[in-house]
Amino acid sequence: MSGHEFQSFFPESGSIDHTDTSTAITETTLTELRQIAARYPHKRSALLPMLHLVQSVDGRVSPAGIQACAEVLEITAAQVSGVATFYTMYRRRPAGKHHVGVCTTALCAVMGGDYLLETVSQKLGIEPGEVTPDGTISLERLECNAACDFAPVMMVNWEFMDNMTPDKADQLLDDLASGRVVKSTRGATLTSWREAERVLAGFPDGRADEGPGAGEASLLGLRVAAERGWKAPEAPHTEAISDGKEATQ
Numbered sequence: 001m002s003g004h005e006f007q008s009f010f011p012e013s014g015s016i017d018h019t020d021t022s023t024a025i026t027e028t029t030l031t032e033l034r035q036i037a038a039r040y041p042h043k044r045s046a047l048l049p050m051l052h053l054v055q056s057v058d059g060r061v062s063p064a065g066i067q068a069c070a071e072v073l074e075i076t077a078a079q080v081s082g083v084a085t086f087y088t089m090y091r092r093r094p095a096g097k098h099h100v101g102v103c104t105t106a107l108c109a110v111m112g113g114d115y116l117l118e119t120v121s122q123k124l125g126i127e128p129g130e131v132t133p134d135g136t137i138s139l140e141r142l143e144c145n146a147a148c149d150f151a152p153v154m155m156v157n158w159e160f161m162d163n164m165t166p167d168k169a170d171q172l173l174d175d176l177a178s179g180r181v182v183k184s185t186r187g188a189t190l191t192s193w194r195e196a197e198r199v200l201a202g203f204p205d206g207r208a209d210e211g212p213g214a215g216e217a218s219l220l221g222l223r224v225a226a227e228r229g230w231k232a233p234e235a236p237h238t239e240a241i242s243d244g245k246e247a248t249q
């Protein structure tokens with residue numbers, strides 16, 4: 001092919017790594033997988049949090065984890081794999097102790113996201129999709145995190161780091177590498193990626209209410225509207241819908 005070649009920005013996409021059969025799943029894990037399944041009227045609805053629990057134990061979606069989910073939910077391993085390989089939050093390869101993402105979608109890119117990713121990549125000596133040799137940090141290029149009002153944003157273990165600059169990123173990576181306590185800009189104290197995955201599986205660690213609920217940039221429009229008495233117009237068909245009738249407008 002001459003000229004440009006297509007380059008995937010989703011190095012994690014693809015199939016599960018069946019060559020790595022290692023697992024740390026125990027009888028306790030299976031019990032917890034069953035507990036998650038029991039929370040739903042239709043137990044197969046539990047698959048997403050169950051996969052997060054697998055990641056918290058094995059550091060990735062492991063073949064053993066897929067099999068365990070399939071058995072608990074009484075579906076096929078292929079069905080579990082189909083879900084696990086569809087969403088980018090599920091990893092086919094082990095993450096580092098801390099999983100760092102840099103958003104490079106439009107607004108973050110305009111605000112310096114691409115440069116940020118490049119500097120982070122250079123400092124760590126790894127490309128997106130890779131893990132540092134000591135296993136401390138894995139790096140990922142992220143799509144929009146719905147935090148555009150804080151662009152450019154990074155995430156560490158799914159927690160936001162807002163309004164980032166190369167200097168702030170440099171400090172952040174040093175802090176993570178040296179084990180210093182790091183707080184996300186709008187959320188909890190950072191723990192580890194695996195611990196965050198356990199929370200996503202539905203086992204709270206008590207940190208959900210640390211930090212502000214919403215940042216200043218997100219609240220600004222609300223405050224301006226309140227000061228000026230702006231209100232959203234009434235929806236003309238609200239009554240019809242609440243009466244259970246078909247809306248006419």
Ligand code: FES
Pocket residue numbers: 103104105106107108109143144145146147148151152153
């Ligand atoms: S573009 Fe980065 S959070 Fe939306």
